Amino acid sequence: MIRAVFDTNVVVSGVLSPDGPPGRLLDGLLIGEIVAVVDDRILGEYHRVLQRPHFGLPRTAVTALLAALTAGAEQAMVPASLRVTGMPDMGDAPFLECAWAAQVILITGNLRHYPKTAVGPVRVLSPREFLEAMPRLNDPQIR
Secondary structure, X not given: OEEEEEOHHHHHHHHHOOOOHHHHHHHHHHHOOEEEEEOHHHHHHHHHHHOOHXXXXXXXXXXXXXXXXXXXOEEOOOOOOOOOOXXXXXXXXXXXXXXXXXXXXXXXXXXXXXXXXXXXXXXXXOHHHHHHHHHHHOOHHHO
16 A cells, blocks of 8 residues: 655645646545545645635535545654754644654655755655655655
8 A cells, every 4th residue: 555645735736736746646535445544633734725616616525525535544653852943934834744754755746845954864756756656655765
């Protein structure tokens, strides 16, 4: 099973553009092919962002999507001692901290938000890079 942390921009892009790479990843999450690794901070951000009026998403659709994502998700246990620094936007820190704690890949549409100097051992990929790597991700040799 492939586990990963998904930046909010990937989830939103998946909803708004279901035929692109983020949409394919969202499909994978919803059918259980991929497991989202989350914590309460990430779920809270998904909820807040998906309900922004300019996206025009019906509240019932957002609630159903979040329920489906949460049902199949794995809760990350981020120790209080794990706090990343040196990020252009510290609002992105929970995603990196969860990926670091769970030892999984972080998927984002904003690679520049995760500079190499801040990511430590975490592999950060775009949705397209992740999809291209998926068959190989099941190989324990590359982790």
